[in-house]
Amino acid sequence: MEGIMRIRRTLKVLVPSLVLLFAALPSIGQVSYDTATLQGSVLDAQGRAVPGARVTIRNAATGLTKSQQSGADGTYNFPLLPVGTYQVEVTAAGFSTAVASNVVLSVSQAIVEDMHLRVGETTATVVVTSESPLLSVEQVQQANEITQNQVEALPNVNHTFDTYVLTLPGITNIQAIRNAGSQRAGAGTFNAFTTSGGNGRGGQVAIDGGENDSGQGISRTYHLPVDAIQEFLVNRNGYNAEYGFSYDEAVTIVTKTGTNNYHGAAFGTFRDQATDALGQKIF
Numbered sequence: 497m498e499g500i501m502r503i504r505r506t507l508k509v510l511v512p513s514l515v516l517l518f519a520a521l522p523s524i525g526q527v528s529y530d531t532a533t534l535q536g537s538v539l540d541a542q543g544r545a546v547p548g549a550r551v552t553i554r555n556a557a558t559g560l561t562k563s564q565q566s567g568a569d570g571t572y573n574f575p576l577l578p579v580g581t582y583q584v585e586v587t588a589a590g591f592s593t594a595v596a597s598n599v600v601l602s603v604s605q606a607i608v609e610d611m612h613l614r615v616g617e618t619t620a621t622v623v624v625t626s627e628s629p630l631l632s633v634e635q636v637q638q639a640n641e642i643t644q645n646q647v648e649a650l651p652n653v654n655h656t657f658d659t660y661v662l663t664l665p666g667i668t669n670i671q672a673i674r675n676a677g678s679q680r681a682g683a684g685t686f687n688a689f690t691t692s693g694g695n696g697r698g699g700q701v702a703i704d705g706g707e708n709d710s711g712q713g714i715s716r717t718y719h720l721p722v723d724a725i726q727e728f729l730v731n732r733n734g735y736n737a738e739y740g741f742s743y744d745e746a747v748t749i750v751t752k753t754g755t756n757n758y759h760g761a762a763f764g765t766f767r768d769q770a771t772d773a774l775g776q777k778i779f
Contacts (some may be wrong), residue, residue, distance in 0.1 A: 528707040530750045532601035535573040536609040538566040538586055546571025546613055549588035553599075555580050557755040579603050579727065579750055584611065592616035595623045602641055603729045603750045639731045640664045647725050655765065657720050657728070657749065658688040666691055666732045667745070691732050691745045698744035704751055723761045726752045 538549040551572045552563040557580055566572050566586075583594040599609055602763035614622055642660045652659045661667055668688045692698065701708045701715050708715050728749040735746055 530579070530702070530748060532579050532603065532605060533575045533606040534577055534582065534584070534599065534601060534609060535571070535606065536584075536611060536612050537571045538572065538588070540613055541592070541615065545589070546588050549586050549591075549611075549613070552585045552587075553577075554583050556583065557757075558753065559756055578603055578753065584609055586613065590615060593621045595757065597623060601651060602643070603727055603748055604639075604731075606654065609631075609693070614637045630759055639729055639735065641727060641729050643727050644725075646696060647722060647727065655722055655763075657689075657722055657725060660713065660722075661689045661730055661747065664730055664732075667730070681724070689745070698742060699747065699751065700742035700745075701747045703749045708749075708769045720749065723763065724751045726750045 513679065515669050530621065534553060538546040538551065540546055545566075545568075547566055547568045547570055549566040549570070550563060551566055552573055554561045555578070558578070560578065562577075564572055564574070579601050582599045582601060584599055586594045592615070594611050594613050596609055596611060599607065601607055642664075649691065650660060661670055668691065670688055671771040691733055699709070701718065703720065707719055728747060731748070
């Protein structure tokens, strides 16, 4: 009887502890497949750090707002942000309010936006229009981004996302490799692209942070509507460990999210042999 009571007391302590542990695991293992990071420093006119400044970011399309104070060294950091266009506002005692508009965050990017404050009344506002950097200094991998403008503007007869991937440098059409006889074709529907002369089975495709690969280079969701894609990133080499389960390319797709305004898209496709261009017949 005493042994049973001891086991019950142990379980009363052990079970709640296990529940708390497993509840914390998603946050511990969270990766930035489909998000971005906004970071920087708050500085005065002489370039000195301004600690304790209130930094507020806002996504006008979705209404997402986050706020924090700059650290002792004047830095701030907002990780795991949904991609989109943000406004950064900084207020501090004895300084005019500084606002940076049009800060564009793309998938898997870490954007540095330093905010410079001027001495003055907090009711005065200094607005700066941010420009996207030509080079992402925080990015070390070989990667290319396909933006929403490219998704909307590039021709795509097949209406599949891998058509965009094939436009990037270092990407090879896997069907062309197989037609040449250097790789044996399998029976499944493989992704249409590869890198480094691979066979198309070593890549990974993630949609909104979730793995879309069922193994052997076969996507679970193969016919992803291109109208649902906001942008995506194709990592070819040298990417971080968070893009595991891949020894070739790692593709991260971000789909469109809802906004505060109604919007949508429609398309129509018509193909007929009467309107197709026919090659010259040789008799």
